[in-house]
Amino acid sequence: MTRYSDSTYHFFDQVYDVVRLIPEGRVTSYGAVARYLGSGRxxxxxxxxxNACTSxxxxxxHRVVNRNGMLTGKMHFxxxxxxxxxxxxxxxxxxxxVVVEFKRLLWDPSRELEL
DNA sequence: CACTTGACTTATT
DNA sequence: TAATAAGCCAAGT
Incomplete structure (x- = not known):
């Protein structure tokens, strides 16, 4: 199994936690998650x-796409x-x-969670 | 150790 | 509006 540094592994967990919060029928972008986690990510x-979450x-x-709503990660499924x-x-x-009505379906954690 | 690659994004031309 | 450059940062070669 590939080993990652402790800080990287922690980062993975943060990403997974946010992705798990995406409501059904909604999508978000990589950048939105990165901004929500902040701190230089x-x-x-x-x-x-x-890419490491396939297991x-x-x-x-599948609810995470790029900023244009394009399914850039489809090849990794x-x-x-x-x-x-x-x-x-x-x-x-x-x-x-491309996700139809992406702009309407976008779920931005830093905005929806409204901390 | 230098260089390339990638489920990205923003700025510039 | 579309093409390019630049910023990003860990992993792989």
């Missing part, structure tokens, strides 16, 4: 964390279609690998 790190079925990774299928199963329409 970049969107790339969030994507990197998600964590309880993390709704069990099948390239799994991500879109899961989204559509929640009532989220996907067209040309």
């Amino acid at each position: 970049s969107a790339r790190m969030v994507g990197w964390a998600m 964590k079925p309880d993390v709704p990774a 069990t099948t390239p279609f799994a991500m879109q299928e899961r989204l559509e199963a929640e009532g989220i329409q996907v067209r040309e690998d």
Whole structure:
């Protein structure tokens, strides 16, 4: 198993916790999660964390897309279609690998959680 | 140790 | 509005 530094592992947990809070039928972006976690974390790190979450079925990774609503991570799922299928199963329409009405469905943790 | 890569985003041209 | 550059930061080579 790949080993990560303690700080990195902690960061992974933070990302997973936020992703688990995304309501069904909503989506968020890597950047939104990174901003919510703050403290020098970049969107790339969030994507990197998600890449390691494939073995964590309880993390709704399909609800995390890039800032344009594009399903950039679809190729990392069990099948390239799994991500879109899961989204559509929640009532989220996907067209040309992009979430329809993304702007309306966006769930920004730093705004929705309104700390 | 230097360079490339990547589930990203923002700024600049 | 679209293409490019720059910032990002850990891992892999």
